[in-house]
Amino acid sequence: MQFKPHEIKGLIECIPTKFADDRGHFYESYNKNLFTANGIPHDFVQDNYSWSKKGVIRGLHFQYEPHGQGKLVRCMTGKVMDVVVDIRKDSPTFGQHAKFILDSAIGNMLFVPVGFAHGFVALEETIFVYKCTDFWNKGAESGILYNDPALNIEWGIENPIVSEKDLILPTLSELR
Ligand SMILES: Cc1cn([C@H]2C[C@H](O)[C@@H](COP(=O)(O)OP(=O)(O)O[C@H]3O[C@@H](C)C(=O)[C@@H](O)[C@H]3O)O2)c(=O)[nH]c1=O
Secondary structure, three states, X not given: OEEEEOOOOOOEEEEOOOEEEOOEEEOOOOOHHHHHHOOOOOOOOEEEEEEEOOOEEEEEXXXXXXXXXXXXXXXXEOXXXXXXXXXXXXXXXXXXXXXXXXXXXXXXXXXXXXOEEEEEEEOXXXXXXXXXXXXXXXXXXEEOOOOOOOOOOOOOOOOOEEOHHHHOOOOHHHHO
């Protein structure tokens, strides 16, 4: 597994080493000792699964403290452009976003720490799976409008499929 810290502190892309043979291939998608030794020392308490049609945008989501969730995200099938926004108030990169192509053919993952809003656009029909460091808490759920003009995120898609809930999320400045 290769661990690639991003210039926005705390984001780590994890790229597995695959063992291929005549049957197919194998890799460890999570190993607590290895992840702990490489800057992801968390206890994950919930695993999530979503299936999305091509052109779906989910996000940008986060939970308020003390229910913040770190997330280790990846595609089991398909491919997404994953988008994260730094909303840590004391961060020098507050308000900045980063984009990652997560591709099931590669198996790359992204660790998104507490303090980021997270979302993705499905570039293909995609099964998206992720481990969370805290439980879902409906009362603590919040988010930012995916097309908040101030964030200036280029999603690369016209007419995305977005949930009614996500279409009425506040902008980042409305949150503050
Ligand atoms: C997130 C979540 C939702 N649900 C339920 C609530 C609702 O009825 C249904 C669908 O929920 P949502 O529309 O919020 O699902 P979705 O838009 O896929 O929410 C997810 O989006 C991505 C981008 C994230 O980062 C996740 O943390 C999560 O917020 O599933 C749970 O039971 N447990 C959970 O952990």
